[in-house]
Every structure is written in structure tokens, then in C-alpha cells.
Amino acid sequence: MDTLRGIESFIRSVEEGSIAAAARRLGITPAAASQNIARLERDLGTRLLQRTTRKLGMTESGRVYFDRVRHIVHDLELAATAISSLQDTPRGPLKIAASVAFGRHVVAPLVPAFAARYPEVDIELVITDRVTDHIAEGIDVSVRFADQLEPSLVARKLATVPMMICASPDYIARKGRPARPEDLIHHDCLIYRFAAHGRLFRWTFLRDGLLFEPEVHARIVSNDIDTLTEMTMAGAGIARLGAFIVEPLLKRGLLVPLFGPSSGADTAITGHAPFDFYACYLDRHAQTPKIRAFIDHMVQNLKGRWSGA
The missing domain is CATH 3.40.190.10 (Periplasmic binding protein-like II)
Known part of the structure; x- marks a missing residue:
């Protein structure tokens, strides 16, 4: 049991970044968590953590041990929840x-x-x-x-969200409305960059059932959708945004759809690759x-x- 307490204190300290934070998560005192880790290190005959006043890091032995035991606490939690799952009340x-x-x-x-x-x-x-x-x-x-x-x-599917190409009324008044996706190369486009892998969000379309990707002018790039939305409403350019963001703004007249059935443009052209x-x-x-x-x-x-x- 002492070994399990030590492993749990060690894993949570690494995950939380400090022994104090691990102790709060475990509902024990920092001193108790530190003692648990010290006993574990003594039993293993090696130091697992490097402790300084500002930073907590793993030794080489600690990294090897963490990779081997990180699943143990989770498996114990699953075992406990498996028993509690016999009851129907979520808690x-x-x-x-x-x-x-x-x-x-x-x-x-x-x-x-x-x-x-x-x-x-x-x-x-x-x-x-x-x-x-x-x-x-x-x-x-x-x-x-x-x-x-x-x-x-x-994975269980929750929803399919259409993507919409839109701009503010102010931008359209100043720069005009693109008649077709190929016209986007002559407009200021606001592009999303995926935070996870750094690639730009591609703008693809369907015309009469055929997929194509026109060249666009990436005037502004950001890794935050809400930032792009704010800039689009401010008239900075044209953006491709999810319907869950755009629909309320369309109703308020803050954005205007550029392609698709509700845009007044060629209804044979639609946005592709919904999320x-x-x-x-x-x-x-x-x-x-x-x-x-x-x-x-x-x-x-x-x-x-x-x-x-």
C-alpha cells in the first residue's frame, strides 16, 4: 500500500508540476506527498525527481519509471469506477x-x-x-x-457542422462581393492555422458535385477562430467559419454569407468538408x-x- 501511495504521489506531482499541486489533487498535505515519494525512491534505490525551489523535474530514472507506471493510477481509478458504475446515478x-x-x-x-x-x-x-x-x-x-x-x-459522433464563407457588410461595400470562389485571390482572406500541426485551414468547394480548391490571398492568419471572427466583423476580410459561430452573427446582420443557397450567389457552389x-x-x-x-x-x-x- 505504501508503494501505491508513492506511485500515486509521484505521478500526480509530474502531471501537476509540483508536489504541492499533487497534494491538493490527492487531498493530502504536501509533506505527506513528499514523504510518499521519498519512501518510493528509497525502496527503488534511486532518485526520481529533481527538486528545486522553482522547478520540479524528473531524473533519467524518473522518466523511465514514469513511462512504466503512469497507467497504474488510471487503472485503479477505472477499477473503482467500474464498481460504482453498478449504480445508475452519475456522480x-x-x-x-x-x-x-x-x-x-x-x-x-x-x-x-x-x-x-x-x-x-x-x-x-x-x-x-x-x-x-x-x-x-x-x-x-x-x-x-x-x-x-x-x-x-x-469515438461517438456528436454533430456535423457546415463551414460558411462570409464577410461583413462593410467589407462588401468597400471591396465588393466575389461572384465565384476563383475571385477570392483578389480579396483579403482571413485564414485559420491549426494549433496542433501548424497547417493552414484549406478552403475547398463543390461545384456541380466536383471538388476544387481555389487559390486564396491569405491576408491575415491566426490560430484562434474567435480572433478571426472579430476581425471579419470589423471588415478586415473574408473568413471561413463554422456555422455554430456564423449563424447568430448572420441573424444580427454582422456578417453576410458569400456562397451557398442563402447568399444569392451561384447555388451550384457550396462549401465543402464540414467539420x-x-x-x-x-x-x-x-x-x-x-x-x-x-x-x-x-x-x-x-x-x-x-x-x-
Whole structure:
């Protein structure tokens, strides 16, 4: 049992970046966590952590040991939740990760109703565009688009979100409206750069069933969708944004669609490659009542939300 306590304190210290933070997560004192690690190091006959006043790092032995034992705490948690899953009531901590734009605009607004329905579930929502590690970061469920899916995760589809090309009325008044996608080369385009791999978001279209990608003028590039949206509304140029961002702005007259049935342009031209979003979790044994309840909540609230989905 002392060894397990030491392993748990060691793993959480590495994950949290400090022994004090690990102690808070484990619900023990920093002194107790430090003692647990010291006993583990004594039993192993090697130092696992390098401790300074400002930084906590692993020794070479620590890195090897961490890679070997990092799954142990997670497996113990799964064993405990497997027993509690015999009960039907969702309860306990639920850590959710979601990409920044979809997390802010879609996931976060749905969390309060879920929390109200399940008062015994304590929720942590992590908003980030990097790909999260379910085991190392203690993530119960992550909301990802198709490019972020991993074969080690079980994925359930939540929604298909159409992409829309749009600009502000001010920009159109100053620069004119492109009649066809090929005209985008003569316009100021605001392009999203994926944070995970650094590639630019491609603008592809369908015309009469044929896929094509016109050349565009990347006037402004950003790795944050909300930043691009703000600049688009300010008249900086044309952007390709998800319907979950654009639709409320269209209703308020802040943005105007440039292609597609509602744009007044050639209806044979439509945006292509909508984003599919998925709820992901580690394995079927990890689908505890709280995870299942959250995913069901998302599916129920997103069903049929986008007409182009």
C-alpha cells in the first residue's frame, strides 16, 4: 500500500508540476506527498525527481519509471469506477476537454443544464486546441474533430457542422462581393492555422458535385477562430467559419454569407468538408454513468441543430 501511495504521489506531482499541486489533487498535505515519494525512491534505490525551489523535474530514472507506471493510477481509478458504475446515478469528478471555438460556443453553454440535472457530478472543462492525453491529464471525455481522432479512443459522433464563407457588410461595400470562389485571390482572406500541426485551414468547394480548391490571398492568419471572427466583423476580410459561430452573427446582420443557397450567389457552389465533432473516451470499460450521461446530453442537444449537417 505504501508503494501505491508513492506511485500515486509521484505521478500526480509530474502531471501537476509540483508536489504541492499533487497534494491538493490527492487531498493530502504536501509533506505527506513528499514523504510518499521519498519512501518510493528509497525502496527503488534511486532518485526520481529533481527538486528545486522553482522547478520540479524528473531524473533519467524518473522518466523511465514514469513511462512504466503512469497507467497504474488510471487503472485503479477505472477499477473503482467500474464498481460504482453498478449504480445508475452519475456522480464524481468529470473532466472534459474541448477545442477552443467549439468548446466556447457549443460545449460550455450546454454544461450548466447538465450540471443542474446531475448535482453529484463535479465538472472541469479544459478548453484547448492541442490534442490532450486522456491518461496523463486525467481526461474523462474529450470533444474532438475528425483530424484529432486517435485509434486508442472510442469515438461517438456528436454533430456535423457546415463551414460558411462570409464577410461583413462593410467589407462588401468597400471591396465588393466575389461572384465565384476563383475571385477570392483578389480579396483579403482571413485564414485559420491549426494549433496542433501548424497547417493552414484549406478552403475547398463543390461545384456541380466536383471538388476544387481555389487559390486564396491569405491576408491575415491566426490560430484562434474567435480572433478571426472579430476581425471579419470589423471588415478586415473574408473568413471561413463554422456555422455554430456564423449563424447568430448572420441573424444580427454582422456578417453576410458569400456562397451557398442563402447568399444569392451561384447555388451550384457550396462549401465543402464540414467539420464532424466526436465525443471520445478511453475504452468501453471507461464509459461510466457520468461519461455516458454527458455524451447523451450532448447528442440530445445537438441533434438536428444545423440544417446543413
